[in-house]
Amino acid sequence: MSPHAFSRRLLDRLATAHSVVIFTGAGMSADSGVPTFRGAEGIWSRFKPEELATMHAFLRNPQLVWEWYAHRRAIISTVQPNAGHRALVALERLVARVSIVTQNIDNLHRRAGSTTVYELHGNIERNYCAKCGSPHDVGVDTASEGVPRCGHCGGLIRPDVVWFGEMLPEDEWDAAVRAAGGADVCLSVGTSGVVYPAASIPVIARRAGAFHADVNPEPGPLADGADEFIRGPAAEVLPDLVRRLEELRTPSILTAPEEGH
Ligand code: OAD
Secondary structure (H helix, E strand, C coil): CCCCCCCHHHHHHHHCCCEEEEEECCHHHHCCCCCCCCCCCCHHHCCCHHHHCCHHHHHHCHHHHHHHHHHHHHHHHHCCCCHHHHHHHHHCCCCCEEEEEECCCCCHHHHHCCCCEEECCEEEEEEEECCCCCEECCCCCCHHHCCCECCCCCCEEEEEECCCCCCCCHHHHHHHHHHHHCCCEEEEECCCCCCCCHHHHHHHHHHCCCEEEEEECCCCHHHHHCCEEEECCHHHHHHHHHHHHHHHHCCCHHHCCCCCC
């Protein structure tokens, strides 16, 4: 694969950045084999969000919703972080503060080794009681056993993900807004940018003066407002970008001081 063309402005801003915020969506994990939500092959082309990803749906048919999340948890447990996730880990060696703000619930950024990850839509590996809020551990293969019940109050256990109509986790959101407001560069990666409030993260970063580049095989709403659009899959663009930055930071042999002087 040929290297991507990155603007001088983006490379200069990244090379001097103290703080970078990366805003990721389902496309980030597409190359790991996790299906995206929108588009011809997306999850929402086959299922209706209101039948699966709302509290109302869960109360109406807990077993169906639980099985659907158990199925997705099983898929996610078999996949691995891709070269894009790993490139973002490598970026931490080059920039003082790298904050990942993700809409993904698949835990792949943390599994890859990123240290600062804000999960705006929750994490499918965690569960809690819908009645009393206590956290609850469940294994991967739980679909056949029915919806687990809380050991404290007997309430139904639900995945710790944000459903339509629910608030984002306040601490994660506040931290994400702070990271965006203090960023020198914002990269949005693999998101259609249509679900709010999450999609305002790049806007907050831009308003605070950050350079914003959008990475996606197809331009979408976020590309319109961005300073730069980089066309391509995350697993190719991000390793390329980090490689270019590493080259920029390696002192050229021509400018090295001569021995003995
Ligand atoms: P979408 O499915 O809406 O968008 C996925 C984006 O990834 C699209 O813009 C694709 O063009 C792009 N894409 C596909 N393959 C890619 C690749 N290999 N590399 C980079 N980009 C690629 O997913 P999100 O934007 O994450 O919310 O969706 C946002 C929210 O909507 C999700 O968090 C979820 C969903 O409903 C909740 O469940 C609350």
